Amino acid sequence: MRIPGWLRWLGWIRQWLVLAIAVWLWQEWANSRQSTFFPPPSTILSQMHQQWFSGPAAHLFLTSDATGNVVPSVVRILIGLAISIAIAIPLGIALGRSAVVTGFLDPLLQFARAIPVVTAAPVFLALFQLGTQMEVATIVAGTIWPLLLNTIDGARTVGALHLETATVFRLSRWERLTKVIIPSALPKIFTGLRLSVSLSLILMVYSELVGSSNGIGYEMNSASNSFDLPEFWATLVLLAILGYLMNVIVDGVEKLTLSWHRGAKRFAR
Amino acid sequence: MSSEPAAASPRSVRFGVPVQWSRGAIGVVVFLVLAELAGLAIPSSVLPRMSTVLGQAAQLVTNGQFIADVGATLESWVLGLAITVVIAVPLGLLLGSVPGVRFFTRAIVEFLRPIPSVALILLVSLVLGSGMRMTLTLIVYGCMWPILYNTIAGLDDVDPVAKETLRAFGFGRLSIAWRVSLPSALPFIATGLRIASAVALILSIGAGYIIGGLNGPGIGTFIANASTGTSDTPQILAATLWAGILGLVLNAVLTWAERRLLPWHKASL
Numbered sequence: 001m002r003i004p005g006w007l008r009w010l011g012w013i014r015q016w017l018v019l020a021i022a023v024w025l026w027q028e029w030a031n032s033r034q035s036t037f038f039p040p041p042s043t044i045l046s047q048m049h050q051q052w053f054s055g056p057a058a059h060l061f062l063t064s065d066a067t068g069n070v071v072p073s074v075v076r077i078l079i080g081l082a083i084s085i086a087i088a089i090p091l092g093i094a095l096g097r098s099a100v101v102t103g104f105l106d107p108l109l110q111f112a113r114a115i116p117v118v119t120a121a122p123v124f125l126a127l128f129q130l131g132t133q134m135e136v137a138t139i140v141a142g143t144i145w146p147l148l149l150n151t152i153d154g155a156r157t158v159g160a161l162h163l164e165t166a167t168v169f170r171l172s173r174w175e176r177l178t179k180v181i182i183p184s185a186l187p188k189i190f191t192g193l194r195l196s197v198s199l200s201l202i203l204m205v206y207s208e209l210v211g212s213s214n215g216i217g218y219e220m221n222s223a224s225n226s227f228d229l230p231e232f233w234a235t236l237v238l239l240a241i242l243g244y245l246m247n248v249i250v251d252g253v254e255k256l257t258l259s260w261h262r263g264a265k266r267f268a269r
Numbered sequence: 270m271s272s273e274p275a276a277a278s279p280r281s282v283r284f285g286v287p288v289q290w291s292r293g294a295i296g297v298v299v300f301l302v303l304a305e306l307a308g309l310a311i312p313s314s315v316l317p318r319m320s321t322v323l324g325q326a327a328q329l330v331t332n333g334q335f336i337a338d339v340g341a342t343l344e345s346w347v348l349g350l351a352i353t354v355v356i357a358v359p360l361g362l363l364l365g366s367v368p369g370v371r372f373f374t375r376a377i378v379e380f381l382r383p384i385p386s387v388a389l390i391l392l393v394s395l396v397l398g399s400g401m402r403m404t405l406t407l408i409v410y411g412c413m414w415p416i417l418y419n420t421i422a423g424l425d426d427v428d429p430v431a432k433e434t435l436r437a438f439g440f441g442r443l444s445i446a447w448r449v450s451l452p453s454a455l456p457f458i459a460t461g462l463r464i465a466s467a468v469a470l471i472l473s474i475g476a477g478y479i480i481g482g483l484n485g486p487g488i489g490t491f492i493a494n495a496s497t498g499t500s501d502t503p504q505i506l507a508a509t510l511w512a513g514i515l516g517l518v519l520n521a522v523l524t525w526a527e528r529r530l531l532p533w534h535k536a537s538l
Binding site: 015037106119202221224235236240247 | 288289293294295296297299300315316372373375376377379380381382383384385386387388389390391392395396467471474475478479488489492493495496500502505506508509512513514517520
């Protein structure tokens with residue numbers, strides 16, 4: 001079942017090769033068309049370099065534009081996700097282990113999840129003021145549901161055999177939680193986390209488009225208002241890179257966490 | 270998907286459906302009462318009273334403008350999803366059955382997918398202007414991925430024995446695709462459609478809110494109008510409430526249609 005290392009590298013290289021070819025085709029096409037709306041990748045890259053990465057070496061080559069806009073956006077995502085995780089995982093495990101309490105809350109949870117997340121931003125814009133508070137609240141309001149519902153599902157569907165074994169071995173409540181329930185809920189929790197992480201990027205941009213005085217979404221909005229297409233595309237490509245990196249990080253964390261989990265499961269047998 | 274796995278929670282079986290319904294109803298009532306009490310303690314300029322919000326929501330039913338807005342949002346939802354299905358399902362069938370094509374597109378898709386579709390609201394409105402055409406373009410882009418992905422995943426799941434059997438009886442490739450591959454991929458496509466349904470609603474409302482009145486009628490435009498000037502928080506919350514109900518109803522309709530149209534999939538629902 002294991003794919004050999006060299007083969008995986010080959011797949012990885014081929015994937016980037018395909019991207020390089022696609023970018024090259026776009027470059028040729030954009031050069032020949034001279035389209036205002038779709039600038040060539042070389043223009044976008046030089047715009048990105050000039051805008052964010054041409055700063056002094058002492059600041060890791062980041063410009064003041066980068067520290068003033070890219071950093072706040074990333075910080076908002078991290079705070080929002082941290083709050084969602086801190087609330088959703090303990091609450092989800094508690095709810096998942098209690099069918100009675102979940103029964104009381106289920107319609108509310110289903111309804112909260114069905115509300116299109118984009119309506120959260122105007123609500124928080126009215127409740128709070130313009131700024132980080134409103135953006136973080138929007139990110140939390142959107143990212144908490146996939147995490148919570150998946151954690152509930154994961155904690156609820158712990159195998160009966162595992163729980164009975166824990167009872168036979170007289171595991172304390174705490175051991176039962178940390179050694180049986182949380183490990184069996186982890187794969188589901190990661191499914192939720194994956195959804196929440198990609199939602200957090202969407203909600204960061206959206207809330208900054210709606211109302212912000214800095215951030216990537218703010219830069220995007222001002223680029224669009226001043227019809228600066230290269231700058232607009234630069235922010236779009238930056239978002240794609242951010243999204244890609246966030247996926248890679250979640251993949252890595254999942255692989256580390258769940259390989260331990262798989263190892264532990266094998267050991268337990 | 271939200272239905273209870275039979276083996277996992279024996280308690281829900283023991284209590285039965287009526288107990289669960291009444292619990293859910295109690296949960297909703299307790300929430301509403303608590304929200305009303307919180308509204309009494311907090312000045313209504315900060316957090317509007319729950320009774321005010323519910324009253325406004327009831328009034329919206331007789332508001333002709335709001336009904337027209339809901340109709341326009343529904344129209345973009347139906348048209349957007351229909352166009353996406355017509356494009357994404359055949360494309361998915363093609364990509365899923367021709368390995369070479371699939372590899373090259375997967376690399377591109379891997380880099381396109383992280384771009385948050387709400388970030389494209391401004392780009393599409395710059396290129397196409399605002400209005401239904403722009404909303405539909407956005408919906409088709411955003412909904413493309415879940416349907417395409419699930420179609421390909423569905424083809425991966427086709428029972429090879431069934432295909433080989435038909436081949437042994439002399440059926441052609443197209444005939445096998447029509448009789449075996451498509452029917453067994455349909456449940457996956459239906460799941461993709463339900464995910465896409467939520468995305469379509471989000472993008473339709475989100476585009477309306479960011480572009481505002483220029484984008485024509487829609488729930489997003491309604492919320493944008495309620496937010497301008499001295500923002501009318503109860504009105505925003507009332508519209509959000511209806512947006513959530515719309516999301517629930519659309520999901521229920523799709524789930525019902527899935528059960529009716531794909532009876533062979535009933536076992537796993």
